[in-house]
Amino acid sequence: MGKRFELLVFDWDGTLMDSAAAIVASIQASARDLGLPVPGDDAARHVIGLGLKDALTYAVPQLAPENYGRMVERYRHHYLSRDAELTSFAGAEALLRDLADAGFQLAVATGKSRAGLDRVLGATGLAGLFVSSRCADECFSKPHPAMLLELMDELGVARAQTLMIGDTTHDLQMAINAGVAGLGVTYGAHPKSQLLEFSPLACVDNVGELAAWLRANA
Numbered sequence: 001m002g003k004r005f006e007l008l009v010f011d012w013d014g015t016l017m018d019s020a021a022a023i024v025a026s027i028q029a030s031a032r033d034l035g036l037p038v039p040g041d042d043a044a045r046h047v048i049g050l051g052l053k054d055a056l057t058y059a060v061p062q063l064a065p066e067n068y069g070r071m072v073e074r075y076r077h078h079y080l081s082r083d084a085e086l087t088s089f090a091g092a093e094a095l096l097r098d099l100a101d102a103g104f105q106l107a108v109a110t111g112k113s114r115a116g117l118d119r120v121l122g123a124t125g126l127a128g129l130f131v132s133s134r135c136a137d138e139c140f141s142k143p144h145p146a147m148l149l150e151l152m153d154e155l156g157v158a159r160a161q162t163l164m165i166g167d168t169t170h171d172l173q174m175a176i177n178a179g180v181a182g183l184g185v186t187y188g189a190h191p192k193s194q195l196l197e198f199s200p201l202a203c204v205d206n207v208g209e210l211a212a213w214l215r216a217n218a
Helices: 020-033 041-046 052-059 065-083 092-101 114-124 146-155 169-178 192-196 207-217
Strands: 007-010 105-110 132-135 162-166 181-185
Touching (some): 007 146, 020 052, 052 065, 092 207, 105 146, 114 132, 146 162, 162 169, 169 192, 181 192
Parallel strands (some): 007 105, 007 162, 105 132, 162 181
16 A cells, blocks of 8 residues: 555544444434424434534424433434444455554544444454544534544644545535545445535545555555
8 A cells, every 4th residue: 555644534423334324313213202303314314423412403403402411312322222233334344454554543533422432442343443533522523623633633643644534524524624635435424426515535435445545545
């Protein structure tokens, strides 16, 4: 592999883990539990990648501030009930191991909470592959650039040597805001047509294409 980039930052849900459908269903179920209008699939998918507070506020604008805590509790209940069924995308673990072996620094920038990310990293056995991570409950939510800026500062990597890889416009807008390159994956939450509006270096349609692109261009 080449060495155009030193730091590869991955989004989690919809990029490494096949969890978009579970997130959509959990948002819809939590709205239903509170007797609120249930967002359609597109509206629920659009907020994937944001911090939970921003995601629920945007997906269910009728949510009153005093009911936010209750909706978060219901969302977590529904999502955790599906948690054991979730798996990483086919080929994702092998790709990450190959990249780490090739000397890339790997990191995660996610809308998950720290507890949620730590739980899934432990369950998948992938924690040791990542040199650092940032979560929505310890940083500004995407598309604010803080996650990327903090990772680059911590790891001593320049903008030109950093690549953000994600499945949502929030990921690609964060990359733009941080002044780093972005790479879109189309097999997650947002369609290719929306990702292309943010001028990523490329959009790939599956993990195999992602591996091939990184092998040729990273």
